[in-house]
Amino acid sequence: MALLNSCDLEVTFTKGSEHVQAVRGVSFEVAEGESYGIVGESGSGKSTVLRAICGLAPVTGGSIRVDGQQLVGARRPDFYRKVQMVFQDPYASLHPRHTVDRVLSEPLAIHGFADRETRVEQALEDVGLGQGFRFRYPHQLSGGQRQRVAIARALILEPRILLLDEPTSALDASIQAEVLNLLDRIRSERGLTYVLVSHDLSVVAHMCERLMVMQHGQAVEEMTRESLQARNAAQDYTRKLLTASLGYRAAQEEQAS
Amino acid sequence: MTDLLTVQNLRIAFPSRHGPVEVVRGVSFAMGKERLGIVGESGSGKSLTGRAILGLTPPPGKATAEKLEFDGIDLREATRSQWHDIRGERISMVMQDPKFSLNPVMTIGRQLMETYRTHRRSTRAEAHERGLEMLNAVQIRDPDRVMNAYPHELSGGMGQRAMIAMMLVTEPELLIADEPTSALDVTVQIEVLRILDRLVSDRGMGLIFISHDLRLVSSFCDRVLVMYAGQVVEEVKATDLANASHPYTKGLFNCLPRIEGGQRPLPILERDADWAL
Ligand SMILES: Nc1ncnc2c1ncn2[C@@H]1O[C@H](COP(=O)(O)OP(=O)(O)OP(=O)(O)O)[C@@H](O)[C@H]1O
Ligand SMILES: Nc1ncnc2c1ncn2[C@@H]1O[C@H](COP(=O)(O)OP(=O)(O)OP(=O)(O)O)[C@@H](O)[C@H]1O
Ligand SMILES: [Mg+2]
Ligand SMILES: [Mg+2]
Numbered sequence: 127m128a129l130l131n132s133c134d135l136e137v138t139f140t141k142g143s144e145h146v147q148a149v150r151g152v153s154f155e156v157a158e159g160e161s162y163g164i165v166g167e168s169g170s171g172k173s174t175v176l177r178a179i180c181g182l183a184p185v186t187g188g189s190i191r192v193d194g195q196q197l198v199g200a201r202r203p204d205f206y207r208k209v210q211m212v213f214q215d216p217y218a219s220l221h222p223r224h225t226v227d228r229v230l231s232e233p234l235a236i237h238g239f240a241d242r243e244t245r246v247e248q249a250l251e252d253v254g255l256g257q258g259f260r261f262r263y264p265h266q267l268s269g270g271q272r273q274r275v276a277i278a279r280a281l282i283l284e285p286r287i288l289l290l291d292e293p294t295s296a297l298d299a300s301i302q303a304e305v306l307n308l309l310d311r312i313r314s315e316r317g318l319t320y321v322l323v324s325h326d327l328s329v330v331a332h333m334c335e336r337l338m339v340m341q342h343g344q345a346v347e348e349m350t351r352e353s354l355q356a357r358n359a360a361q362d363y364t365r366k367l368l369t370a371s372l373g374y375r376a377a378q379e380e381q382a383s
Numbered sequence: 384m385t386d387l388l389t390v391q392n393l394r395i396a397f398p399s400r401h402g403p404v405e406v407v408r409g410v411s412f413a414m415g416k417e418r419l420g421i422v423g424e425s426g427s428g429k430s431l432t433g434r435a436i437l438g439l440t441p442p443p444g445k446a447t448a449e450k451l452e453f454d455g456i457d458l459r460e461a462t463r464s465q466w467h468d469i470r471g472e473r474i475s476m477v478m479q480d481p482k483f484s485l486n487p488v489m490t491i492g493r494q495l496m497e498t499y500r501t502h503r504r505s506t507r508a509e510a511h512e513r514g515l516e517m518l519n520a521v522q523i524r525d526p527d528r529v530m531n532a533y534p535h536e537l538s539g540g541m542g543q544r545a546m547i548a549m550m551l552v553t554e555p556e557l558l559i560a561d562e563p564t565s566a567l568d569v570t571v572q573i574e575v576l577r578i579l580d581r582l583v584s585d586r587g588m589g590l591i592f593i594s595h596d597l598r599l600v601s602s603f604c605d606r607v608l609v610m611y612a613g614q615v616v617e618e619v620k621a622t623d624l625a626n627a628s629h630p631y632t633k634g635l636f637n638c639l640p641r642i643e644g645g646q647r648p649l650p651i652l653e654r655d656a657d658w659a660l
Contacts, residue, residue, distance in 0.1 A: 168566070274425075303650065
């Protein structure tokens with residue numbers, strides 16, 4: 127049985143008489159211990175799918191199951207012990223007046239963890255931030271430092287499922303490598319399950335065994351890592367993505383030819 | 384040819400209990416109407432350097448420089464009215480943090496129109512038209528809806544494109560773009576770069592392009608500054624980035640994952656304390 131299952135998921139935002147169908151019937155399954163990628167067009171509903179899993183988007187159809195149990199209504203606190211999310215925008219997701227220390231220790235307190243000191247220290251080390259960052263506020267951090275705090279916060283509760291929305295796009299290549307290695311390592315050590323959204327196809331190829339390509343609220347294609355690596359796409363849009371990932375000049379030339 | 388922008392010995396410090404801590408430590412460069420890339424370590428001072436050019440160092444930080452000159456104007460001594468003519472008009476910046484640059488309680492359309500109308504005398508209808516045009520240009524699928532949307536109703540990449548549209552309506556002479564395409568899928572990214580490219584080649588705009596995406600920078604920019612621990616450790620022709628000489632820059636390329644697959648775990652960079660001297 128899949129650990130995470132989304133079946134014909136629909137999300138519609140309503141404002142007055144206007145409706146935005148952000149997700150239009152998306153189905154996928156993620157097995158325990160698997161890492162599943164989502165790539166696709168900007169605005170195609172990738173973040174909304176992750177938010178819907180966390181109960182943060184208006185689901186108007188279909189279902190989401192974790193461990194076979196359908197999730198309905200507001201999520202209870204124990205849900206967040208099981209499922210944690212790293213949001214796309216680390217600026218918006220960190221409380222501006224809470225120090226890094228508070229950001230990391232509060233969830234531990236809420237969920238009744240004992241050895242908080244050591245866990246906070248370890249979490250900072252894990253993402254390559256020294257103890258010197260512990261009492262800083264978010265505005266005293268660079269973009270990439272904030273992102274690492276957000277990742278540390280998600281990991282600190284030792285969830286079973288981690289939803290990662292563009293976790294490394296604000297990081298330089300060396301820190302990205304460290305964070306990806308960390309995620310890889312704890313997945314194999316603890317049998318974690320990931321859903322990872324990224325625009326970087328090489329990150330997805332490195333991290334995920336399978337992936338879904340989204341466009342305009344729908345899944346247009348599901349691929350394995352092997353077919354991505356072989357650039358073996360069935361859909362036009364996926365082929366376009368693969369071409370564009372070659373870089374600016376190569377993509378210009380490809381288009382010209 | 385006179386330079387569009389000259390930065391000499393820029394230093395930025397924040398007070399701390401142990402006295403001021405310098406986070407930008409003597410950055411110097413000059414640029415013309417070109418695509419200048421800045422890459423570097425997370426926390427190395429790229430964003431603060433960009434902000435200092437516009438006199439927007441966040442307090443209590445202090446920026447000093449031996450020279451900070453834009454088109455013959457000494458920015459260190461610029462008066463309020465000079466800044467009024469420069470900021471957003473002649474020099475624009477796309478901030479790394481979209482929520483910082485977009486007003487959360489105002490629709491995108493209103494922000495676009497207000498930006499346009501403070502810079503050009505125009506009717507509401509003209510400003511509206513121009514706003515739609517810009518959203519179209521940055522590949523927004525449904526510009527009419529986005530005009531009426533608030534920032535929190537947009538996806539990450541849509542917010543980023545709205546910001547770029549905002550900068551474009553004013554047609555600046557120098558654009559500082561801080562991670563402007565990090566939230567965009569690669570196909571849209573290429574379109575946005577094409578627009579920036581055209582502004583540089585056709586209109587003679589200068590562009591400072593701050594990014595972590597090495598492949599993108601090396602294929603898009605003319606010249607690249609590499610920053611590490613508050614300093615520029617290397618300047619290279621963009622196409623030579625992969626053959627750079629500083630061990631930090633060299634190491635960066637080894638760390639990149641590849642679509643075709645490769646090493647697991649990814650190689651990481653052994654930092655040498657000497658690089659930060
Ligand atoms: N709170 C909201 N109210 C109205 N519309 C919304 C809201 N949140 C998202 N949307 C819309 O839903 C669609 C999907 O957004 P989503 O953030 O899921 O895209 P995405 O695939 O993550 O894109 P990106 O790659 O740019 O981050 C977009 O059209 C967006 O404008
Ligand atoms: N208000 C502040 N107080 C103290 N230190 C600060 C403050 N703002 C920034 N810093 C520090 O200054 C350094 C440079 O920050 P900056 O935002 O310029 O980095 P960056 O190169 O843009 O990094 P990134 O790639 O992660 O965005 C960082 O180490 C950051 O922690
Ligand atoms: Mg998103
Ligand atoms: Mg930055």
